[in-house]
Amino acid sequence: MTAGSTSRRGFLKRGMAGALFLGGVAAAGDSAQPVALVPGEKSRVVIGRDSKLRAAGAGIDSARLLNLLDRAMQALYGLGSPLEAWKKVVRPGEVVGLKASCLAGRGISTSVALVEAICERLQQVGIKEIVIWDRLNSDLESARFQIRERGQGVRCFGNDVLGYEDDLAVYGSVGSRLSRTLTQICDAVINLPVLKDHSITGVTIALKSMFGAIHNPNKYHLSVGDPYVADTYMLPPIRQKVRLTICDATTALYEGGPSYMPQWTWAYNGLIVGLDPVAVDYTGWQIIEKKRAGVGMKSLKEAGRAPHYIATAADVQHRLGTNDPSRIDLVEV
Amino acid sequence: MSSKHDSMDGAVASRRPEAARQRVRNRPHDCIDAAPSNSVASCLGGNSFDRRAFLKAAALPCLAACAVAAVSDRRLVAATAPGASPAAEDDAQFITEAKFYEKLPYKKIKCKLCPRECVIDDRERGYCGVRENRGGIYYTLVHSRVVSAHIDPIEKKPLFHFLPGAPAFSIATAGCNVNCKMCQNWEISQVRPEQVRSSYVPPARLAALANQNQCPVIAYTYSEPVIFYEYMVDCAEAGHAAGVKSVVITGGYIHQEPLQQLCRRVDAIKVDLKGFSEKFYKEVVNGELKPVLNALVAMRKLGMWTEIVYLVVPTLNDTDEELKGVARWVRAELGLDVPVHFTRFHPEYLLKNLPPTPLETLDRAKAIADAEGLHYVYVGNIPGHPGENTHCPKCHRIVVERVGYTIAAVRIRKGKCQYCQQPIAGVWAV
Numbered sequence: 001m002t003a004g005s006t007s008r009r010g011f012l013k014r015g016m017a018g019a020l021f022l023g024g025v026a027a028a029g030d031s032a033q034p035v036a037l038v039p040g041e042k043s044r045v046v047i048g049r050d051s052k053l054r055a056a057g058a059g060i061d062s063a064r065l066l067n068l069l070d071r072a073m074q075a076l077y078g079l080g081s082p083l084e085a086w087k088k089v090v091r092p093g094e095v096v097g098l099k100a101s102c103l104a105g106r107g108i109s110t111s112v113a114l115v116e117a118i119c120e121r122l123q124q125v126g127i128k129e130i131v132i133w134d135r136l137n138s139d140l141e142s143a144r145f146q147i148r149e150r151g152q153g154v155r156c157f158g159n160d161v162l163g164y165e166d167d168l169a170v171y172g173s174v175g176s177r178l179s180r181t182l183t184q185i186c187d188a189v190i191n192l193p194v195l196k197d198h199s200i201t202g203v204t205i206a207l208k209s210m211f212g213a214i215h216n217p218n219k220y221h222l223s224v225g226d227p228y229v230a231d232t233y234m235l236p237p238i239r240q241k242v243r244l245t246i247c248d249a250t251t252a253l254y255e256g257g258p259s260y261m262p263q264w265t266w267a268y269n270g271l272i273v274g275l276d277p278v279a280v281d282y283t284g285w286q287i288i289e290k291k292r293a294g295v296g297m298k299s300l301k302e303a304g305r306a307p308h309y310i311a312t313a314a315d316v317q318h319r320l321g322t323n324d325p326s327r328i329d330l331v332e333v
Numbered sequence: 334m335s336s337k338h339d340s341m342d343g344a345v346a347s348r349r350p351e352a353a354r355q356r357v358r359n360r361p362h363d364c365i366d367a368a369p370s371n372s373v374a375s376c377l378g379g380n381s382f383d384r385r386a387f388l389k390a391a392a393l394p395c396l397a398a399c400a401v402a403a404v405s406d407r408r409l410v411a412a413t414a415p416g417a418s419p420a421a422e423d424d425a426q427f428i429t430e431a432k433f434y435e436k437l438p439y440k441k442i443k444c445k446l447c448p449r450e451c452v453i454d455d456r457e458r459g460y461c462g463v464r465e466n467r468g469g470i471y472y473t474l475v476h477s478r479v480v481s482a483h484i485d486p487i488e489k490k491p492l493f494h495f496l497p498g499a500p501a502f503s504i505a506t507a508g509c510n511v512n513c514k515m516c517q518n519w520e521i522s523q524v525r526p527e528q529v530r531s532s533y534v535p536p537a538r539l540a541a542l543a544n545q546n547q548c549p550v551i552a553y554t555y556s557e558p559v560i561f562y563e564y565m566v567d568c569a570e571a572g573h574a575a576g577v578k579s580v581v582i583t584g585g586y587i588h589q590e591p592l593q594q595l596c597r598r599v600d601a602i603k604v605d606l607k608g609f610s611e612k613f614y615k616e617v618v619n620g621e622l623k624p625v626l627n628a629l630v631a632m633r634k635l636g637m638w639t640e641i642v643y644l645v646v647p648t649l650n651d652t653d654e655e656l657k658g659v660a661r662w663v664r665a666e667l668g669l670d671v672p673v674h675f676t677r678f679h680p681e682y683l684l685k686n687l688p689p690t691p692l693e694t695l696d697r698a699k700a701i702a703d704a705e706g707l708h709y710v711y712v713g714n715i716p717g718h719p720g721e722n723t724h725c726p727k728c729h730r731i732v733v734e735r736v737g738y739t740i741a742a743v744r745i746r747k748g749k750c751q752y753c754q755q756p757i758a759g760v761w762a763v
Contacts, residue, residue, distance in 0.1 A: 104456065160527060222619065
């Protein structure tokens with residue numbers, strides 16, 4: 001976490017120092033269960049946007065971002081309180097992992113402000129241990145996260161700290177070692193991808209973010225990532241532990257990804273939130289395509305990199321969610 | 334690293350010298366070119382670690398212990414002193430600019446080392462996992478970064494017609510440019526360099542170690558030496574300067590230009606021809622057949638001593654059609670004198686559901702290749718099998734008798750059969 005003087009940051013600093021402060025609201029006994037996708041029902045995806053998200057000087061206004069997050073979570077669950085919404089996601093006492101996406105470093109990575117906002121809400125619903133994680137310490141540091149490997153409260157470190165399981169996890173075309181942070185530390189994971197295109201796989205949003213949980217993602221970019229991205233998400237610890245996706249679309253990228261290409265970013269000023277990673281990916285893909293069309297660029301299909309893995313993730317073998325727009329309940333707040 | 338399989342279930346021919354048969358029965362027998370389990374430090378000597386490497390190596394058991402403690406009580410203990418970043422300062426010694434790449438706009442690069450031709454964004458790595466784009470400059474991350482080192486008999490590579498009986502100082506780095514589902518060395522080939530313990534062994538040091546251990550040969554093997562190309566070439570040059578030869582054990586998935594430069598520096602190449610269909614290469618190897626065949630043709634044209642291993646995987650590449658295809662192609666494109674080894678598959682990595690190759694299948698493969706007229710056809714990974722012996726192509730008597738990786742007798746004089754004076758293809762003396 002970056003040091004700061006705002007009340008929320010001070011709150012988190014107290015939490016990091018080992019205090020058991022829970023924000024004044026002890027978590028109720030409402031048991032949180034991962035929401036199962038029921039065949040025939042729609043997958044709700046919430047797009048939250050705030051045109052004034054950036055304060056003067058282009059930095060993100062933390063208070064507005066928290067408000068945006070709250071509105072999105074309330075809309076996702078149809079509840080009037082953000083804390084009640086978060087209680088649907090996690091249970092008190094769980095260790096919650098926040099899977100950040102920091103490969104591209106500063107500029108197009110999961111924002112610290114978003115993570116801070118999520119941590120605040122999680123602690124308010126009784127979560128005492130939070131682990132912010134990604135592939136490498138260096139990736140997290142490049143995105144301005146501060147590494148903190150030990151202690152209680154909020155920690156932050158890469159897979160290179162604990163390493164990977166010795167045994168392979170296998171599904172379909174994928175055989176990989178899984179991050180021990182995922183398998184042995186986290187009870188639940190909240191996936192925090194960013195909204196960006198990918199020069200090989202088309203897009204890299206919720207599904208592909210989980211390449212950061214395996215030891216050999218470099219082997220799975222063939223065939224535009226299909227079926228590797230979907231198969232990776234099928235590995236049981238991933239499929240079972242990821243409870244929620246909050247795509248950081250405060251800054252988005254429509255060309256040149258996954259690296260940071262400032263000339264092809266735009267301030268979308270939004271969050272894309274959903275329980276269904278396929279629906280989130282489909283929605284994010286459409287946003288990118290719309291932006292590309294708006295600036296006169298070829299579609300990803302025309303560019304030879306349509307993200308077919310999204311459809312694969314939705315097929316009968318995978319059933320990770322839906323890419324059918326008629327089955328996506330798109331809510332904008 | 335787990336130890337590899339015994340192959341003690343092979344039949345022992347009645348004509349084997351009894352002593353050699355006894356040695357085979359009593360000694361664990363690794364599969365052809367499996368990386369040994371006691372890998373890194375086994376033959377690198379007490380001086381192979383510099384201080385940083387020593388501290389890193391010492392930290393690794395601590396990390397493992399700490400990880401166990403961390404898991405049990407969900408507390409995390411830093412592997413090193415707070416604030417230290419040992420990986421960064423250690424890794425720098427392994428990083429050098431790569432060869433064979435092309436710069437593209439927006440700091441992207443295109444690797445030109447192998448036919449995969451990865452286009453790599455800034456901060457990303459290629460398929461092999463050991464070459465990285467940093468700000469538009471392409472780097473190898475594994476120069477002098479040895480993860481496995483062992484002294485093997487050269488027959489284990491297998492190279493049967495190159496300095497028989499010679500001990501080969503065998504090394505590997507992490508990484509590979511394919512992903513064979515039957516890989517027996519996946520624990521080093523399918524990982525990134527930072528995920529596996531390594532030692533800093535610069536080329537001059539490697540050459541000195543080979544000499545100190547009476548090894549006339551350095552073998553670049555276990556994983557895929559194409560991906561540690563720069564290191565391999567530098568070691569070959571250092572080796573030659575010290576009177577040590579170099580042999581390469583490779584899948585042959587390499588572009589022509591780097592191959593031609595490599596052939597000017599090494600002394601023999603053994604190629605793993607994984608199958609004989611593009612379908613097999615795509616589905617099982619995640620590679621391509623044609624570039625490998627092109628590489629083999631180029632090696633022969635350049636006069637490189639070449640041997641081929643065809644790992645026979647039950648139900649996947651063992652049809653008569655494929656086996657005939659291999660034999661006919663070798664006869665037509667490479668010549669009758671290129672040794673071909675049909676070796677036994679053992680369940681491993683992502684193909685644990687398949688059985689080991691039946692002996693009958695290997696015998697069938699050998700029979701097919703013999704019928705096509707190839708002079709030197711072998712059966713591998715079955716110690717004691719008569720298919721391990723070298724026969725004179727003219728008088729058919731045994732000129733090199735082997736039991737497993739042990740040479741029982743050599744009946745070649747000045748490169749010729751001692752019985753009928755027929756030249757026996759190969760490199761028989763330094």
